[in-house]
Amino acid sequence: MADTVFEIRNLVKNFGSNEVLKGISATVKKGEVISVIGASGSGKSTFLRCLNLLEQPTSGSIEFEGNDILGKGFNVEAYRAKVGMVFQSFNLFNNMNVLKNCVLGQMKVLKRSKKEAEEVAMKYLSVVGMSAYVNARPAQLSGGQKQRVAIARALSMNPEVLLFDEPTSALDPEMVGEVLSVMRDLSKTGLTMITVTHEMQFAREVSSRVLFMDGGVIAEDALPEVIFTSPKEARTREFLTRVLEKRA
Amino acid sequence: MQFFNEIIGIISKYWQMLLKGLGYTMLIALVGTLVGLVIGLLTGVLRTIPKSKNTFLRILQKIMNFIIAVYVEIFRGTPMMVQAMVIFWGYALLAGGNTLPVIGAGLFIVSINTGAYMAEIVRGGIMSIDKGQFEGAHAIGMNHFQTMFYVVLPQAIRNILPSVANEFIINIKDTSVLNVIGVAELYYNAYMIQTMNYKIFQTYVIVSVMYFAMTFTVSRLLRLLEKAMNGKNSYVVLGSQSDPAAEIRVKEAE
Amino acid sequence: MKKLLTTIAIVLASLTLALNLASCEGRQKFDFTNVNSIADLNGAVIGAQTGTFHLDALKDQTKGVTVKEYGDFTQLLTALNSGVIDGYVAEEPTAYAVTAQDSNLTYLHLKNNDTGFTATASDTGIAVAFATGSEYVARVNEILAGISEETRTALMQQAVALSADPDTEAGSPVLVSSNEVLPEAATLKIAMECAYAPFNWSQTTAANGAVKISNSGNSFYANGYDVQIAKYIAAELGMNLEIYAEEWESLITGVQAGTYTGIIAGMSPTAEREEEVDFTECYYNSNLVIIYKK
Numbered sequence: 001m002a003d004t005v006f007e008i009r010n011l012v013k014n015f016g017s018n019e020v021l022k023g024i025s026a027t028v029k030k031g032e033v034i035s036v037i038g039a040s041g042s043g044k045s046t047f048l049r050c051l052n053l054l055e056q057p058t059s060g061s062i063e064f065e066g067n068d069i070l071g072k073g074f075n076v077e078a079y080r081a082k083v084g085m086v087f088q089s090f091n092l093f094n095n096m097n098v099l100k101n102c103v104l105g106q107m108k109v110l111k112r113s114k115k116e117a118e119e120v121a122m123k124y125l126s127v128v129g130m131s132a133y134v135n136a137r138p139a140q141l142s143g144g145q146k147q148r149v150a151i152a153r154a155l156s157m158n159p160e161v162l163l164f165d166e167p168t169s170a171l172d173p174e175m176v177g178e179v180l181s182v183m184r185d186l187s188k189t190g191l192t193m194i195t196v197t198h199e200m201q202f203a204r205e206v207s208s209r210v211l212f213m214d215g216g217v218i219a220e221d222a223l224p225e226v227i228f229t230s231p232k233e234a235r236t237r238e239f240l241t242r243v244l245e246k247r248a
Numbered sequence: 249m250q251f252f253n254e255i256i257g258i259i260s261k262y263w264q265m266l267l268k269g270l271g272y273t274m275l276i277a278l279v280g281t282l283v284g285l286v287i288g289l290l291t292g293v294l295r296t297i298p299k300s301k302n303t304f305l306r307i308l309q310k311i312m313n314f315i316i317a318v319y320v321e322i323f324r325g326t327p328m329m330v331q332a333m334v335i336f337w338g339y340a341l342l343a344g345g346n347t348l349p350v351i352g353a354g355l356f357i358v359s360i361n362t363g364a365y366m367a368e369i370v371r372g373g374i375m376s377i378d379k380g381q382f383e384g385a386h387a388i389g390m391n392h393f394q395t396m397f398y399v400v401l402p403q404a405i406r407n408i409l410p411s412v413a414n415e416f417i418i419n420i421k422d423t424s425v426l427n428v429i430g431v432a433e434l435y436y437n438a439y440m441i442q443t444m445n446y447k448i449f450q451t452y453v454i455v456s457v458m459y460f461a462m463t464f465t466v467s468r469l470l471r472l473l474e475k476a477m478n479g480k481n482s483y484v485v486l487g488s489q490s491d492p493a494a495e496i497r498v499k500e501a502e
Numbered sequence: 503m504k505k506l507l508t509t510i511a512i513v514l515a516s517l518t519l520a521l522n523l524a525s526c527e528g529r530q531k532f533d534f535t536n537v538n539s540i541a542d543l544n545g546a547v548i549g550a551q552t553g554t555f556h557l558d559a560l561k562d563q564t565k566g567v568t569v570k571e572y573g574d575f576t577q578l579l580t581a582l583n584s585g586v587i588d589g590y591v592a593e594e595p596t597a598y599a600v601t602a603q604d605s606n607l608t609y610l611h612l613k614n615n616d617t618g619f620t621a622t623a624s625d626t627g628i629a630v631a632f633a634t635g636s637e638y639v640a641r642v643n644e645i646l647a648g649i650s651e652e653t654r655t656a657l658m659q660q661a662v663a664l665s666a667d668p669d670t671e672a673g674s675p676v677l678v679s680s681n682e683v684l685p686e687a688a689t690l691k692i693a694m695e696c697a698y699a700p701f702n703w704s705q706t707t708a709a710n711g712a713v714k715i716s717n718s719g720n721s722f723y724a725n726g727y728d729v730q731i732a733k734y735i736a737a738e739l740g741m742n743l744e745i746y747a748e749e750w751e752s753l754i755t756g757v758q759a760g761t762y763t764g765i766i767a768g769m770s771p772t773a774e775r776e777e778e779v780d781f782t783e784c785y786y787n788s789n790l791v792i793i794y795k796k
Contacts, residue, residue: 081389091384105388345760432719443697
């Protein structure tokens with residue numbers, strides 16, 4: 001199956017005696033735009049962080065394009081270069097300006113020349129609408145601007161998959177829109193995306209598939225229209241009622 | 249007035265020696281602080297390597313961390329004067345009477361002593377860096393050393409600069425203990441001068457002013473360096489909505 | 503800049519004030535007029551250098567004396583001038599040198615084993631030290647035997663005279679070897695404090711046959727009775743001389759380590775030191791006296 005990106009089987013993650021992921025299995029195909037929703041503490045972020053090995057899974061297996069990423073001798077750095085990550089708290093390098101933030105990984109990990117790296121960086125900074133700010137340092141930008149730079153930084157590595165870990169949760173409400181609009185545009189390019197989000201509107205309109213997590217397992221895995229209109233599971237319905245009521 | 253005449257007399261007779269001593273003091277303090285900082289950065293990078301999955305490497309890591317911890321504790325826990333005596337005479341006794349060149353020995357002692365303090369300062373500096381900076385770097389595929397070298401240490405160095413300045417100033421003063429092994433730094437020369445002129449008070453008043461001039465200058469220069477490392481407080485936005493060639497300068501609120 | 507200069511001026515001014523205050527008469531001074539022997543020192547405050555026979559003798563052989571210890575002779579002198587002590591124990595040559603430099607000072611002319619301290623030759627005589635078992639001891643003893651009592655006295659008198667103004671050329675040396683030493687000959691490395699006039703002191707020029715101090719970054723020269731003796735011994739041995747300035751406490755370690763060949767530092771051959779190094783016969787014997795303010 002050439003178009004399978006992730007094959008996840010029975011993934012378990014414990015923090016001490018606290019079992020956060022209790023056996024997750026899922027398949028992600030190339031070009032899918034997946035939203036992961038669920039209450040706080042349901043394990044969404046841990047699941048995502050396990051995917052690019054920021055957390056080491058306790059047991060289970062993850063295959064990326066047919067290769068076991070938990071195996072001995074697996075090149076984690078090269079793998080991470082292919083699986084980009086956008087964080088809730090941006091995590092831009094504070095000691096560098098916007099351009100250098102987008103260039104560093106390309107030069108040090110992908111061994112691109114400075115000139116090529118800068119061209120690529122400029123291309124993606126234009127995509128996110130931040131090309132005018134190449135000279136600014138992270139501390140001089142707003143949260144929305146920072147997140148757009150962080151997306152450009154991830155895109156500059158030309159990843160095969162992009163993971164978003166609650167990308168708008170730390171933003172002021174008026175800045176959420178600019179980031180979601182960039183993500184919406186990205187979803188149309190055929191890039192495989194997995195997004196942990198609390199933005200139900202976004203999950204419904206943009207995703208090709210929605211995973212609902214509850215208590216460390218995937219409680220429901222379905223098309224967005226199914227999840228949002230006629231969920232099979234009672235707890236999915238409960239969660240959505242609670243969340244959508246709060247918004248209204 | 250006699251006091252000032254004596255001061256002037258000592259300066260005009262021994263100014264060359266005083267300056268030479270000042271030169272050595274400055275040289276040893278500067279090199280000692282820089283080498284110490286390098287030792288600190290190196291141990292900082294080594295001590296933060298994530299636990300290896302390989303058993304052999306993990307044991308190696310444990311041994312290395314143990315050696316670093318022992319080094320830090322011993323050199324922080326004993327006076328530099330004692331270290332100087334032990335190293336200088338220990339070497340002489342082992343090497344059949346050959347001695348380390350005194351200036352070289354002085355540089356070595358101050359460097360490793362400072363290194364022990366710097367190791368802890370750098371460790372604190374690295375711990376003060378937000379975990380997100382590490383994750384941001386790891387997430388684009390950078391390894392531990394790249395992350396440290398390009399992202400974490402530049403920020404940590406900026407944060408620890410006040411402590412480094414402190415070490416530098418302490419070193420300027422503490423090189424005086426090297427007189428016990430005959431390093432011709434400022435205090436040693438002052439001591440020799442007062443054995444010749446029998447004027448302890450006047451000689452050491454001059455020397456105290458010289459020490460103060462050094463430490464004061466250094467603390468001000470490093471303050472300037474700190475400011476420079478903070479970067480410009482403005483940036484340029486390239487192009488405006490109406491004119492793509494425009495440059496808008498944005499100044500940060502102070 | 504102006505601010506800085508003002509600050510420095512204020513600091514210096516307050517220091518001067520402090521100095522003047524410190525020199526005020528604070529303590530009842532001991533009167534030396536009727537002192538003829540060490541038995542008459544009752545009530546005096548007397549200093550001596552740490553780690554010397556002087557200090558032991560002062561502690562053991564006097565009654566009613568307050569004993570104060572200092573690390574070196576400049577400190578003793580400063581303590582005396584500032585009134586902290588009434589006098590301090592020194593060897594007679596040191597007393598000549600000090601009183602020649604400062605007309606406010608004089609000394610009690612005590613005679614060892616008579617009016618002064620009870621002392622053997624190993625207590626107040628001074629000898630050259632070499633590593634235990636060194637073949638130099640016998641050879642140097644031969645050389646020392648060739649220096650007459652008169653020459654020793656003349657050499658000491660010259661050293662005392664020179665110590666008052668060491669950087670000015672004055673007369674010709676008393677003790678000169680006729681031996682020519684080749685530059686490629688072996689080196690005799692001699693350690694001393696270079697801070698114990700008139701036995702050994704530091705100066706800034708090579709005047710009066712002073713020898714460069716090898717470990718002081720070329721800034722200082724050593725001269726004095728010990729240095730002249732060292733020059734003579736080296737020449738007679740057919741060796742080149744190097745002088746090293748070293749802390750009193752490190753002299754013996756330096757010889758044991760082999761860093762220095764020998765010590766010529768006004769050092770007395772005490773029993774404790776005999777256990778660590780070998781001594782030659784004494785090359786000078788001096789009375790212990792007490793320096794005080796007139």
